[in-house]
Amino acid sequence: MHILFLFVSIAxxxxxxxxxxxxxxxxxxxxxxxxxxxxxxxFIAGMGLYFVAAILYIVSLQKINLSVAHPTVAVSYIFVVxxxxxxxxxxxxxxxxxxxxxxxxxxxxxxxx
Numbered sequence: 001m002h003i004l005f006l007f008v009s010i011a012x013x014x015x016x017x018x019x020x021x022x023x024x025x026x027x028x029x030x031x032x033x034x035x036x037x038x039x040x041x042x043f044i045a046g047m048g049l050y051f052v053a054a055i056l057y058i059v060s061l062q063k064i065n066l067s068v069a070h071p072t073v074a075v076s077y078i079f080v081v082x083x084x085x086x087x088x089x090x091x092x093x094x095x096x097x098x099x100x101x102x103x104x105x106x107x108x109x110x111x112x113x
Contacts, residue, residue: 019046
């Protein structure tokens with residue numbers, strides 16, 4: 001069950017990143033007060049997802065070693081690379097693919113006992 005919490009935490013963090021990127025691309029009005037700027041629903045939703053992700057991550061640490069759980073969060077980078085390509089048209093280069101493969105191999109090795 002704790003592994004499920006870890007991976008749901010990672011997934012929520014990835015969705016939060018997508019929301020933050022979308023928020024960052026939102027046109028800003030001239031002279032818009034900083035307070036109102038951060039009341040944007042994408043920003044609030046992203047922060048909320050990060051909060052829930054943090055809670056689930058902490059729960060997962062009850063049974064998963066930090067030395068394994070924390071490197072596993074790096075899997076989120078792989079998803080962000082793919083989703084950024086799909087949703088924001090960011091380039092998907094050979095280097096990004098190779099880097100993602102190395103991350104996946106490293107995380108897989110961390111789970112070997």
